[in-house]
Amino acid sequence: MLALRTMFDAFKNKHGLGVACFIGFAVFFWALFLIALPQIAMLDYSFRFNLPRADIGGPSDVYTLENYAYFFRGNDGGFNALDVGILFKTLVAAVFVTIIDIMICYPIAYILAHSATGVAARLMVIGLIVPFWVNEILRAFAFRILFGATGMINGIGMEIGLWDTPIDFIRADIALYSGLTYAYILLMVFPIFNAVEALDRNQIEAARDMGASWWRVHWRVVLPIAKPGIASGATMVFMLTAGALAAPQILGGPSNLWFTQLIYQWFNESANWQRGSAYAVILLLVCIGFVTMMMRVFKVSIGEIGR
Amino acid sequence: MTTKDIVLDHVSIRFGSYTAVDNAHLTINGGEFFSFLGPSGCGKTTMLRCVSGFSEPTEGRVLIGGKDMKGVGPNKRPTALIFQNLALFPLMSVAENIAFPLEVRGVGKKDRRKKADELLDMIALPGVGDKKVHELSGGQRQRVAIARALAVEPDILLLDEPLSALDLKLRHHMRTELRTIQQRVGLTFIYITHDQGEALTMSDRIAVMNAGVIEQIGDPEAIYNRPKTAFVASFVGETNAIEGKVTAQTGELVVLDTPLGPLKGTAAGGRKYKPGDNCYIFIRPEQLELRDNPAGENAFTTQAVKAEFEGNARLLFLGANGVDLRLTRINTGERPADLAGTAVHVGFDPSKAFVLPHSALAGA
Incomplete structure (x- = not known):
């Protein structure tokens, strides 16, 4: 409390009372009402039984671990391979999408920061941003059309004789991966761009002068500088991909469920908010755990990501 | 003619309609400390980039050790460039920095470290190999950059105003130091500066440049005491x-x-x-x-x-x-x-x- 007070005073002296009050209130509102309270409510939900309206607040409305247990044990008490499998598959897919995004965005960010100048650079940025004016649903359906059995890619591929029968990109999840990869490109490009931009061009030239190949220049000089940016972009892309709903709903294959779709089903179709909350909390914890582990593995600190 | 000689044979460098270097014609002898002196924008850095291979002359030829350098990349030339801001790699240790050119050439880890330690001894900084670059002082970084450039034993060392970031005292000290290192290793040094004091104290010969043109080439005494053009007379001293x-x-x-x-x-x-x-x-x-x-x-x-x-x-x-x-x-x-x-x-x-x-x- 004391620390908060001194912070507020320092801020007041610098920017005036009005601004300090506004910022103080905004931060308070944001932290409490937009972040803490809804999450606490969800957490509370996840530990309760799904009771009829009349029983809520009654003697049978007690805390339970039943919703979490269900994720592991299912209805029959055995291992719930289906749901755990879906979570695992979602995580693997999110990792896959993140890796593809890194591979696509690292060169883009590097070129944007160090090769493109003037008009070309501005066109590149506009080219990256404008597609995101199109809303998510429309973009997802556009990808469906693009990858459909009679879609453009199958049309062109068969026309020039690359394959004879239409490929089912939807069932193979290629459409889904492409859609998700594309959806979060910006979130990957800009953190990497930020990090790489700080790199002094002379360092690249110095490394070249000493005979380093392009591969080594990137591996030893550029990539270490880009690492915090990559970590920050990867965290965002991974979290959002794992939590995506619209794209898997529209582009996902009929036999493949995304974990978020499972959560959605508990909330909407089964009207079991308690179990849905538990599943959402599981997704959140597993994602945070996975990201923390990855940061350990790649030796990135949370402070570096914040930069 | 030795491998350390450099001949600029009627070299002109143009960017569009702008002439950065106009018909430079000179020979720099092996083992010489040669300075290009001129105000900023006179074309001296362009000249250096042309010798190092980062740019090609629009007209004329650059010969190193009698060989035409046309189409030879910076990594294939017997030159090492020290950048104005040194361009040390901030995320590598001092030893890794110095050994980087050796790493590129596939030298093993042990030999690399040994060579880096030798070079650190030479620049009178023994034992700092495991430090990070930012832990060194300006003058120490300066010397590390020189060690890194010398690691691959180049014939010619190119220096682009390497002292400009240092404070006055250190700059004066590094003048003597650079000259001593040059005489010890016997390489050709090409030194770019706008500071006449640096050029006069260190160089065997100086080329004074203005607006892309070499106004006068001579030893420091001649440049100072017998200027040939109004520009040289007014720029130097x-x-x-x-x-x-x-x-x-x-x-x-x-x-x-x-x-x-x-x-x-x-x-x-x-x-x-x-x-x-x-x-x-x-x-x-x-x-x-x-x-x-x-x-x-x-x-x-x-x-x-x-x-x-x-x-x-x-x-x-x-x-x-x-x-x-x-x-x-x-x-x-x-x-x-x-x-x-x-x-x-x-x-x-x-x-x-x-x-x-x-x-x-x-x-x-």
């Missing part, structure tokens, strides 16, 4: 320029009609002038003398404006008839009478003043 018209020339002695009256100087480089030629007469502040009376050779009367104390010298600003002059006197430890605001008599020895044809001055 402090000087006073007095504009005038030639009235007569006898042998080397030229008489000019100036706003301060007729003044005599020496025709630099044995030039011949016709009466009526527009010329400058250049006289260094330390060659101007205060006189007791207006009689005597090359004397005139002017107004003392103000005096400045610089420590080792006293500077007197003079001005009359639209000609501003500076006169320095060695500080003898005694405070002279305050002359500001009074009329003073000034003169100089005609053999210490050069007459050069009218052309652009430095900073004008």
Whole structure:
């Protein structure tokens, strides 16, 4: 409390009372009402039984671990391979999408920061941003059309004789991966761009002068500088991909469920908010755990990501 | 001709319609400390990039050790470049920095470290190999950059104003140090600077550049004492320029009609002038003398404006008839009478003043 007070005073002296009050209130509102309270409510939900309206607040409305247990044990008490499998598959897919995004965005960010100048650079940025004016649903359906059995890619591929029968990109999840990869490109490009931009061009030239190949220049000089940016972009892309709903709903294959779709089903179709909350909390914890582990593995600190 | 010789054969470098280097033609000898001196934007860095291979000449050839370097990349040339900001890799340790060129060449980890330690000994920084670059002082980083450049044993070291980021004391110290290292390793050093003090103290020879053109090549004594153009005379060292018209020339002695009256100087480089030629007469502040009376050779009367104390010298600003002059006197430890605001008599020895044809001055 004391620390908060001194912070507020320092801020007041610098920017005036009005601004300090506004910022103080905004931060308070944001932290409490937009972040803490809804999450606490969800957490509370996840530990309760799904009771009829009349029983809520009654003697049978007690805390339970039943919703979490269900994720592991299912209805029959055995291992719930289906749901755990879906979570695992979602995580693997999110990792896959993140890796593809890194591979696509690292060169883009590097070129944007160090090769493109003037008009070309501005066109590149506009080219990256404008597609995101199109809303998510429309973009997802556009990808469906693009990858459909009679879609453009199958049309062109068969026309020039690359394959004879239409490929089912939807069932193979290629459409889904492409859609998700594309959806979060910006979130990957800009953190990497930020990090790489700080790199002094002379360092690249110095490394070249000493005979380093392009591969080594990137591996030893550029990539270490880009690492915090990559970590920050990867965290965002991974979290959002794992939590995506619209794209898997529209582009996902009929036999493949995304974990978020499972959560959605508990909330909407089964009207079991308690179990849905538990599943959402599981997704959140597993994602945070996975990201923390990855940061350990790649030796990135949370402070570096914040930069 | 050795492998360390560099020949710039009528080299011109253009960017669109802009000429950065105009017909540079010179030979830099193996083992020489050669400086390009000029104001910023004179083309000296462009020249260096051309030797290092980061750019190609628009016209002419660059020969290193007698071989035409056309199409040879920077990594394939026997040159190593030290950048203005050193371009050390911030995320590598000092030893990794120094050993990077060896790592590139596939030298094993143990041998790399051994060589890095040897080089650290050479630059008198033993034991800092495991430190990070940012833990070193400016002068130490400077030396690490030199060690890194020397790691692959190049024939020619190219230095692009490497001392400009250091403070004054360290800069002076590093001048001596650089010269010592150069003499120890016996390489050709090409040094780019806008600081005449650096060029004069370290170089065997200096090329003074202005607007893409090499104005004069010579040893430091020649550049300072016998400038060949008005630009060199005014750029290198402090000087006073007095504009005038030639009235007569006898042998080397030229008489000019100036706003301060007729003044005599020496025709630099044995030039011949016709009466009526527009010329400058250049006289260094330390060659101007205060006189007791207006009689005597090359004397005139002017107004003392103000005096400045610089420590080792006293500077007197003079001005009359639209000609501003500076006169320095060695500080003898005694405070002279305050002359500001009074009329003073000034003169100089005609053999210490050069007459050069009218052309652009430095900073004008």
